[in-house]
Amino acid sequence: MTEKKYEKYVSCTWLESGVCFDNGVYGSNVKLCCYMSAPGGGNVMIFEDYHGTKIDWDKFFEIKRKYREIQKSGGTVDGCRGCVFLEEREWLQEDYIDSIIFDHFTKCNCACKYCYTEEDKKGYNSLKTYNIYPIIKDMFDKKIIRRNGAIGFGGGEPTILPEFDKLINLFLKNGFTNIRVPSSGIKYSRMIEKGIKTGQLSVVISIDSSSRETYKNIKQLDKFNTVSKNLKRYAKAQKNSYNVISKYIIIPYVNDTKEEIDNWLKFNKENKIEIIVIDIENSWLNKYRKQEPDKNIIDLIKYVMQKSKEMGFYRLEVCDRAKYLLE
Numbered sequence: 001m002t003e004k005k006y007e008k009y010v011s012c013t014w015l016e017s018g019v020c021f022d023n024g025v026y027g028s029n030v031k032l033c034c035y036m037s038a039p040g041g042g043n044v045m046i047f048e049d050y051h052g053t054k055i056d057w058d059k060f061f062e063i064k065r066k067y068r069e070i071q072k073s074g075g076t077v078d079g080c081r082g083c084v085f086l087e088e089r090e091w092l093q094e095d096y097i098d099s100i101i102f103d104h105f106t107k108c109n110c111a112c113k114y115c116y117t118e119e120d121k122k123g124y125n126s127l128k129t130y131n132i133y134p135i136i137k138d139m140f141d142k143k144i145i146r147r148n149g150a151i152g153f154g155g156g157e158p159t160i161l162p163e164f165d166k167l168i169n170l171f172l173k174n175g176f177t178n179i180r181v182p183s184s185g186i187k188y189s190r191m192i193e194k195g196i197k198t199g200q201l202s203v204v205i206s207i208d209s210s211s212r213e214t215y216k217n218i219k220q221l222d223k224f225n226t227v228s229k230n231l232k233r234y235a236k237a238q239k240n241s242y243n244v245i246s247k248y249i250i251i252p253y254v255n256d257t258k259e260e261i262d263n264w265l266k267f268n269k270e271n272k273i274e275i276i277v278i279d280i281e282n283s284w285l286n287k288y289r290k291q292e293p294d295k296n297i298i299d300l301i302k303y304v305m306q307k308s309k310e311m312g313f314y315r316l317e318v319c320d321r322a323k324y325l326l327e
């Protein structure tokens with residue numbers, strides 16, 4: 001057996017063995033990752049103007065290797081400058097993919113007021129996309145995909161993608177264990193349920209409320225009961241309470257009361273949803289960055305942290321934006 005070759009330098013998992021299929025403000029393309037908050041801007045392209053054609057993997061890895069060589073020489077790929085994901089360690093010197101983000105679609109069955117698609121809902125809901133299944137199947141057939149990374153989605157609502165079931169089944173069948181699907185929770189997916197049952201997949205639903213009125217105010221749809229019901233159904237399918245994630249994005253002046261939060265925490269606990277996430281709405285935070293700290297919102301985040309501890313939740317994830325406020 002040939003020995004695996006590692007080399008030590010500063011790089012990141014996405015640069016080394018990741019790929020993001022993107023479709024959005026920068027057009028339809030294939031990139032290293034979907035992270036754009038790095039001071040360098042992220043957005044490092046593999047193929048621009050890509051619309052689902054068969055991929056020449058030799059060409060693909062030739063481009064990825066060029067980025068790797070920049071890192072190995074002690075430099076930094078332009079878009080990656082200052083990125084928090086860069087780290088110095090031993091990196092395997094092989095051409096393979098283990099982490100994928102599917103962000104090639106924007107259509108959604110929900111209408112969150114805070115969503116980037118709100119600026120042109122009709123446009124984003126009708127944006128042309130492509131079937132990604134044959135590309136991923138080809139990755140499996142050519143044995144360039146490995147199991148140790150993360151499989152995730154952007155979007156858009158993943159469950160309404162025509163290829164969603166086939167795609168997820170492919171990963172489940174091949175033993176992938178780190179699949180994370182964000183969903184509006186409006187459509188119940190048997191394939192998500194299957195992944196939850198085997199413990200290979202986690203679903204994340206940002207319900208952001210604990211009442212029909214607040215939900216409707218945020219989502220512009222009267223679907224609170226449907227989403228609550230689906231959250232409960234997914235939760236029931238869990239073997240160990242760690243595959244359904246309930247998220248709450250605090251929107252100042254909309255859902256920022258302790259009562260709303262208390263009822264959300266209670267709902268999760270009662271339904272054995274043991275992983276919860278707290279976040280803060282992006283456009284408010286961007287406005288707020290230039291102003292004095294908002295004590296009420298900071299106190300509310302601290303309240304969630306305290307309360308979730310008291311209630312014995314398995315894990316509370318505090319998103320980067322909320323962490324920024326706390327700092």
Ligand code: SF4
Pocket residue numbers: 011012013014015032033034035038041042043044079080083084085086
């Ligand atoms: S260093 Fe940051 S921007 Fe560059 S590929 Fe990794 S995650 Fe993306």
Ligand code: SF4
Pocket residue numbers: 108109110111112114115116117155156157183184
């Ligand atoms: S569920 Fe996600 S993609 Fe859909 S409208 Fe809400 S934030 Fe946007």
